[in-house]
Amino acid sequence: MAATRTLRIGLIPGDGIGREVIPAGRRVLEALPLSTKLQFTFVDLDAGFDTFKRTGTALPDKTVETLNKECDGALFGAVSSPTVKTAGYSSPIVALRKRLSLYANVRPVKTVAAARSPVDLVIVRENTEDLYVKEERTMETAHGRVAEAIKRISERASLNIARVAGDLALRRQRVRDTGAPSIHKRPLVTITHKSNVLSQTDGLFREAARKALADAKFQAVSVEEQIVDSMVYKLFRQPADYDVIVAPNLYGDILSDGAAALVGSLGLVPSANVGDGFAIGEPCHGSAPDIEGRGIANPIATLRSAALMLEFLGEEEAAAKIYAAVDANLVEGRLLSPDMGGTATTEAVVEDVLKRL
Amino acid sequence: MAATRTLRIGLIPGDGIGREVIPAGRRVLEALPLSTKLQFTFVDLDAGFDTFKRTGTALPDKTVETLNKECDGALFGAVSSPTVKTAGYSSPIVALRKRLSLYANVRPVKTVAAARSPVDLVIVRENTEDLYVKEERTMETAHGRVAEAIKRISERASLNIARVAGDLALRRQRVRDTGAPSIHKRPLVTITHKSNVLSQTDGLFREAARKALADAKFQAVSVEEQIVDSMVYKLFRQPADYDVIVAPNLYGDILSDGAAALVGSLGLVPSANVGDGFAIGEPCHGSAPDIEGRGIANPIATLRSAALMLEFLGEEEAAAKIYAAVDANLVEGRLLSPDMGGTATTEAVVEDVLKRL
Ligand SMILES: CC(C)[C@H](C(=O)O)[C@@H](O)C(=O)O
């Protein structure tokens, strides 16, 4: 009999509805059946705009250190951005991704069994470079200010992220091979770039991704390409055609919000920031100041993010239990939050999912 | 009685179906009724991948010079990009935009009267800078190659493009005020950026756009903002909420393909590259090698691009005639090309539109 594994999870609610959904993520982990042989301990950690206002930094060193030294994974809620330029503020999630070397951002977008136009894809977004290196400068010129930012693409990160995409395509195929119903028959990775304009940076991404996926290991995986503008078009016209989409950081950011629109609500879409042996689950939605404090935020993106985190910590079975419970809630469609056209509270949705675990 | 105006138009078919749709654009201009008091002369000009293969340059100087010296406007078809890295090749349309200072790319996306979910928006894309400055370099490092590209945003170009957006919002309102049916009641400009990550470059775009639109001239125009990822999401969820969207070059590129997906086919969506006193109409679709030479390309994007060009050359009435003829063809829905689910040839669609002029 396998021993029980104890995972220590950092909880970083952040701002706004992050504080309402992260507790839901904790509860679903605590409610996992004994058969999963998982136990959890939790540590509350600060980050976000409120933290910035209180302490002068949006990402306290203590948060990073605790994650680094004590934790196996984490759940991150959402953070508010200042609506006016605020000196010294910078996004804590972007910093966390870099400081913890979470080089892959994985965003599955999937309709449940009952959907009329089925979607079952995952966006694998490079998570550390591209314009997110945030190297910017501003110059005064005779014609006003001119600002520049660096878009950096490395061969190494591009090879890495393409391998993550390839591995995921194979993993998804293995699940299909066990008989799980799916709209896909074969594993496919679609490389997204804009090398028709950016021949060196996006050209390098494209070339490295092609090279990584040409490895014998990925022989079963079909590889295609889409220019990013055309990818957005195709995503909306023929979403069922896509399995795994791999993209540089910024395109991945944009594509995943686009894909979220296909399944009805950002409130359904999870993500995981993945590094070697560490993962942070993070709902794709923002801090939603408009509904903050009303107890009606959709917890599903966070519940699925907790599952995704487990998946990347090697606990695929426990993850599958959470996915199945969430899907059952959605298929029944009785207890839905307002973003889904229902009237259920965060609490009611969580209770319904826990009941189905 | 006003004198007849003669406009000299450069015709740049480019590659693939560009060669099938640009003749359609010429025909619709020639078929405009005498009452418009417009006459046209045409000059055929080279550009594209075939030109590159033949001459070693994708944009011959002669094309640029002729446009500069002789022409009032132009129609540009589409160009193919090489599918493998090709030394010396670079996109002629990107170069043309810069060399002719066509600083605005205007892309209206509109459903016709009969649509179930109506869309009536226009994307105003900055057309000369951002990552399209194409300043790239590649370095060899101990860990493989690293490539960098510059994203450049200037205060001047951002002020300019926001003014174009504001003017367009006012112009659209004037048309509505004459009683034209519309889903919009008031003029709205939505500024799109990613200043939560790119505080200097996109921060400058946002600030300059805000400043330009704060001018008393634009008092009637409401101004909102959307972060680009969220903009893509909203575009798909609530497209009817948007009137004029203004964006830096690359986001504008991506958003306009996304918006095109809303109206069923890229084959419907026109654009104009606009500078002071000069405009190039350009269908948003590409050279479509898959259907090249079969005579089934949808000419509507090009017909509308010809109208859009006229609009920016000050010929709003003539433009309105083309738009109305195209809309009538679509509303009737009898002669549609295959991308629209029909079986009509390019020729049949053009004939039907000309008949309605
Ligand atoms: C909040 C923002 C910095 C972030 C990003 O751009 O990565 C968000 O949009 C996301 O997708 O996680």
Ligand SMILES: CC(C)[C@H](C(=O)O)[C@@H](O)C(=O)O
């Ligand atoms: C062909 C390409 C260089 C071009 C662009 O990115 O501007 C196209 O996508 C467009 O939108 O006109």
